Amino acid sequence: MAFTCATGKHRRPSRMQRTSVRAAGIAALTTTGVMATVASTPAFAAEPTPEQTGLIPVVAAGESVAEQIDDQVAVQKHAAFEEAARQAAAKKAVEEREARVRAARDAERKRLNTFVSPITGSYVSTGYQASSSLWSSGSHTGIDFHAASGTSVHAVGSGTVVEAGWGGSYGNQIVIKMNDGTYTQYGHLSSLAVSVGQTVTPGERIGLSGATGNVTGPHLHFEARTTAEYGSDIDPVAYLRNHGVNV
DSSP, rough: OOOOOOOOOSOOOHHHHHHHHOOOOOOOOHHHHHHHHHHOOOOOOOOOOOOHHHHHHHHHHHHHHHHHHHHHHHHHHHHHHHHHHHHHHHHHHHHHHHHHHHHHHHHHHHTTOOOOSSSSTTOOOEEOOOOOOTTTTTTTTSSSEEETTEEEEEEEESSSEEEEOGGGGGGGGEEETTTTTEEEEEEEEEEEEEOOOOOOOOOOOOEBBBOOSSSSEEEEEEEEEESTTTEEEEEHHHHHHHHTTOO
16 A cells, blocks of 8 residues: 655654755865864853953952052041041140149149248348347347348248238338248338238248348348237247258
């Protein structure tokens, strides 16, 4: 029985047709040289080039950003270092200023608490409680410092003037209430440089020596007292020495 082969556009090509087409294709590839190229390369797809993938531009951009970040970090570190240095310098300046203020305050406190001689470079010419008819009490109630007229007389320590003016046999006198509660008196002055109520400091000039009052010559009469009044005298040499003055 004879069979008729049906044909149509969806019918699979016969084995002979497929073989013929494959042979023709191989011949065409061999002719163009493509077959030789394919035969000589590995049997996998070629890697795309960086230019094709855009990798190089991305890496370059990444490196640029990293450099910018590094620069910013460096700038920030430098700024932080400078700020720390500025703060340290400011702190040091404040500490040094405070130290100077403390030192000056301590020095001033020490100065105000010191005592000095009422006549610089002088000496005691008449001692305490020396006997003589020159004094109404019969004895010397203070000490005399050798001094020519017009010699500067200094407050022996810090205090407040409670008397400044004529004092009878003492002539022109000054009485100072000292900060420790005692009193000092300066007599026979030729002139006064302070007034009642005025505060004085150690070594401050309060007047000039002279020969006013009951005297035989110019000198400074100095007394240490427990009150401002006559008759409350204490040993002036011991008083000054107890306060560090060498007389």
